[in-house]
Amino acid sequence: MADDADVIIVGAGLAGLVAAAELAEAGKKIIIVDQEPEQSLGGQAFWSFGGLFLVDSPEQRRMRIRDSHDLALEDWLGTAAFDRPEDFWPRKWAEAYVGFAAGEKRSWLIQRGLKFFPVVGWAERGGGNAIGHGNSVPRFHITWGTGPGVLDPFVQRVREAQKRGLISFKFRHRVDELTRTGATVDGVRGDILQPSTAERGHKSSREISGDFELRAQAVIVASGGIGANHQLVRENWPQRLGAAPKRMITGVPDHVDGRMLAITERAGGSIINRDRMWHYVEGIKNWAPIWTDHAIRILPGPSSLWLDARGKRLPVPLYPGFDTLGTLSHIMSTGFDYSWFILTKKIIQKEFALSGSEQNPDLTGKSWRQVLGRATSGIPGPVKAFMEKGEDFIVEADLPALVARMNALAGGEALLEVAQVEREIRARDRQLDNPFSKDMQITALRGARAYLGDRLIRTAKPHKMLDPANGPLIAVRLNILTRKTLGGLQTDLDSRVLGADGQPVAGLYAVGEAAGFGGGGVHGYAALEGTFLGGCIFSGRSAGRAAAASVA
Ligand SMILES: Cc1cc2nc3c(=O)[nH]c(=O)nc-3n(C[C@H](O)[C@H](O)[C@H](O)COP(=O)(O)OP(=O)(O)OC[C@H]3O[C@@H](n4cnc5c(N)ncnc54)[C@H](O)[C@@H]3O)c2cc1C
Known part of the structure; x- marks a missing residue:
């Protein structure tokens, strides 16, 4: 032939x-x-x-x-x-x-x-x-x-x-x-x-x-990889990251089905490192989905306070954008497959980017005018749309109302207590009273701002979260999303x-x-x-x- x-x-x-x-x-x-x-x-x-x-x-x-x-x-x-x-x-x-x-x-x-x-x-x-x-x-x-x-x-x-x-x-x-x-x-x-x-x-x-x-x-x-095939992801899930999450949302289109890997194996190819994967912990459900269970990853700046499902702050140095798999394994050790960001309007304005070409029309459309508008016009349009329509976002003027809605969103038994969450935030806020701090995240924020790029567009000036002048308060439920093989x-x-x-x-x-x-x-x-x-x-x-x- x-x-x-x-x-x-x-x-x-x-x-x-x-x-x-x-x-x-x-x-x-x-x-x-x-x-x-x-x-x-x-x-x-x-x-x-x-x-x-x-x-x-x-x-x-x-x-x-x-x-x-x-x-x-x-x-x-x-x-x-x-x-x-x-x-x-x-x-x-x-x-x-x-x-x-x-x-x-x-x-x-x-x-x-x-x-x-x-x-x-x-x-x-x-x-x-x-x-x-x-x-x-x-x-x-x-x-x-x-x-x-x-x-x-x-x-x-x-x-x-x-x-x-x-x-x-x-x-x-x-x-x-x-x-x-x-x-x-x-x-x-x-x-x-x-x-x-x-x-x-x-x-x-x-x-x-x-x-x-x-x-x-x-x-x-x-x-391509296996990210849309949750069955394959679960089969190959590494024990070192804890149990596979019960609920995952999907960061890749349906065609990322992994079928071709086994087909190539049957022709004599060898597959190695099946247990190595790169899934994110800052997943939000897309309010306007394109593919099945479409998840968007937040590319977070470093300031949000990261709490587990019970309201306990994640350990050092699991801050936003630091250590994806370290955070994933910690979250799985809590017995829950989600966690929370708490932040302020000032933080979301400067620090939230959403991964995906369609979530960044200014950069994707190559519009300098719109890109420069990011720095001056407040919360970027796609982020604002999530705040208004995304099921994982909660915006409230005061903490008790925020925590009540977080509990309602999580469903089941109320896992978060206002007093516990308030204690975490208040203690963090108090660490801003001096130009030095024992709180490593605050120290990291100040260090990040020594980098020009972070100071310009990525890291908000450190501020007290419970000061209403910086509000309203925002909570985001963060889900685990599958992405790379x-x-x-x-x-x-x-x-x-x-x-x-x-x-x-x-x-x-x-x-x-x-x-x-x-x-x-x-x-x-x-x-x-x-x-x-x-x-x-x-x-x-x-x-x-x-x-x-x-x-x-
Ligand atoms: C939202 C999002 C944001 C990302 N951002 C970044 C980033 O900023 N930086 C970065 O480095 N990476 C990023 N990535 C990852 C990166 O885009 C992908 O890893 C990369 O594009 C994979 O390319 P690929 O050609 O290997 O596979 P794919 O793009 O998956 O293409 C594989 C193709 O093979 C076809 N195919 C599969 N099986 C068969 C079959 N049996 N028969 C015929 N056809 C088949 C599929 O239909 C598909 O068209 C991102 C990914 C996503 C989804």
């Missing part, structure tokens, strides 16, 4: 598109197969905030941040905490990726048309020690145009190659099997799904209208999938989230943020180049 193309790519998300663009540049013929309709081209990246991890960039230097490759590598390795024999390739990927982020990444992306917002964000500030988890300095560079701004250059290149006859798409084609001749993967087989008019990101039907088979010299799996198909630095014997499976490559963003888990146990899109780009590029070199 003749080949239909040189290379087949399963998945038209960012990683698949980057690989396709590289292959087309090398003059290869590619078929991109995706189970979703054409309107969902780009997968998750379209919805993303477009935050990219860069090291020692001009944006950082302009914000007076001193960063270096060595500091970033120490942060990465302290965060990843690689400790398994199968971390051999993930560690190699981590070293290569930090080198990319400190070197060629920015200029390569700028050449392709990306631009960055000038204020660099400080995500995952860490567990409190210089060695260990967290970013020593801000490194989260927001792409101008957010997720669509990251995707556009690659979509454009792929569309141009499509016009030249090098790339063709097969939408609504769901791969169910990787086919082999001998030990070499050389094709895909699956079902053709009924045409769908579902809007971008909405769930599309799985009704079958036929089947298909395609052949090529190589197949690249670019199918840190483990995946084991790959070498050419993105070739390795089998259980550690040798490449001939003809088979994996990229993006399906490959744990490189190697089967470039992040190890935890992430520094903004590293996922970059992992798709880096691994997609390496697969594209290696596959182009390998096919005749």
Whole structure:
């Protein structure tokens, strides 16, 4: 049987598109197969905030941040905490990726048309020690145009190659099997799904209208992670994070179903680090959902007071935006699967950002006028909409009324006592009377404001929460939301999938989230943020180049 193309790519998300663009540049013929309709081209990246991890960039230097490759590598390795024999390739990927982020990444992306917002964000500030988890300095560079701004250059290149006859798409084609001749993967087989008019990101039907088979010299799996498949998330949930939450909401579209991982395993690929995941603890139910159980993550500044379900403050240093998985494991140890932020109007105005391209119309729409309006016009529109319509938000002028509504929202037995909550807030407020404090969060806030970017747009001037002049008071119920898969198909630095014997499976490559963003888990146990899109780009590029070199 003749080949239909040189290379087949399963998945038209960012990683698949980057690989396709590289292959087309090398003059290869590619078929991109995706189970979703054409309107969902780009997968998750379209919805993303477009935050990219860069090291020692001009944006950082302009914000007076001193960063270096060595500091970033120490942060990465302290965060990843690689400790398994199968971390051999993930560690190699981590070293290569930090080198990319400190070197060629920015200029390569700028050449392709990306631009960055000038204020660099400080995500995952860490567990409190210089060695260990967290970013020593801000490194989260927001792409101008957010997720669509990251995707556009690659979509454009792929569309141009499509016009030249090098790339063709097969939408609504769901791969169910990787086919082999001998030990070499050389094709895909699956079902053709009924045409769908579902809007971008909405769930599309799985009704079958036929089947298909395609052949090529190589197949690249670019199918994403498992975040929308709660059953798989629960099956692989690590004990070290406590029991899996009874209730989780979903931070990714329905197509992030994880099916393709087992399919690739059946063709000889080895999956490692299944128990490593990156789920968030600041999830709110979207009042205008796009996908099933649609959750939005709050990207919080550091000032909100974080209380558990019984009103006890979370321990040091579990402050907003410091240690995602440390906080998740603590919350699970409380016996509840939610927690609370208490904050003021002044804090929400400056510190609440919502992750997602659609939640940031100013940055996504590349409107400087609207972006500058953020600094002057009070609470951002999308945050205001959540305050008014979101089921997890409560706004009240006084604490007893706030606590009463928090109890009502949680349902069941009233777990929160006004006196307990008031004691936590009042004690915290009292720590502001001196320019120094034993309260580590207050000290952290003052430290954060020494960074220009935080002082400008991210960290409110420390103030007393119970002073009505700073009010009204706001409570937000924070749910656990599923998002990223840190483990995946084991790959070498050419993105070739390795089998259980550690040798490449001939003809088979994996990229993006399906490959744990490189190697089967470039992040190890935890992430520094903004590293996922970059992992798709880096691994997609390496697969594209290696596959182009390998096919005749
Ligand atoms: C709201 C949101 C905000 C985010 N913000 C950031 C951020 O700021 N910074 C950052 O670094 N990361 C961020 N991320 C994460 C990042 O966007 C994703 O990890 C990344 O886009 C994954 O890309 P991918 O190409 O690997 O997979 P996907 O985008 O999931 O694409 C996989 C594609 O494969 C298709 N597919 C799957 N199985 C099959 C099959 N069997 N047959 C055919 N097709 C199949 C799917 O339909 C899909 O189109 C965010 C994610 C979300 C959802």
